[in-house]
Amino acid sequence: MSVSTAGYLARRAAQKERVQILYRRALRDTLNWAVHRHLFYQDASNLREKFDANKHVEDLDAIDRMIAEGEAQYNKWRHPDPYIVPWAPGGSKFTRNPTPPSGIEIAYDYGREDND
């Protein structure tokens, strides 16, 4: 009995994490698709309603099926050119103007320090 309970809890925890990640990606994608911030708010609350509608589903297999459906829908509508934070790989500032390694400094008047 306890083994099956543990298995049940582990499966629920895995599903919870999957839903969280799906919601996170979907929310970010909603922001990518929204042209303005005020449009995003409505879209985000619609998305949240879609998730909340199935909040009380208890059947594990049904939950798995719904998550798979949601992920398929997310993949279908994924934005082709998502926003990437500038410093991240693919961002507009990636590897540009990096800070020099520690120990490197500018030598003013190089070679003439002792002559003045």
Place this chain on the structure above:
Amino acid sequence: MALRAVVLRHFRIPVQSLALAGGKSQPWSFSSSIRLMSSHDDHLSKEQVIERVLDVIKSFPKVDPSRVTPDVHFQKDLGLDSLDNVEIIMAIEEEFKLEIPDKEAVKIDSCNLAIEYVYNHPMAA
């Protein structure tokens, strides 16, 4: 010139006047570890991180601002659910111009963890 370099290297402006002049974000600094005019921002202090993280959480609509403290747990103490947790982490990411990988973002479930993560992130701004 040598004298000037030495003077410049030891010249410090007291923190008080810096805070007055620069306010929250310091656009310039005499600290030798930071390049002037470089695109890399001055790193945040712990107090700044705490203040801004708390501001973000307090302005979340479902949260009662008076109950927010630096060591509050989102779901146990504030009565939020796991999806609200995701939304808060997204808001913190936007506040600090971060991009947290999905697997790590899901694990941040309390104010303490969020503050630690942001403070230790090299690109937090």
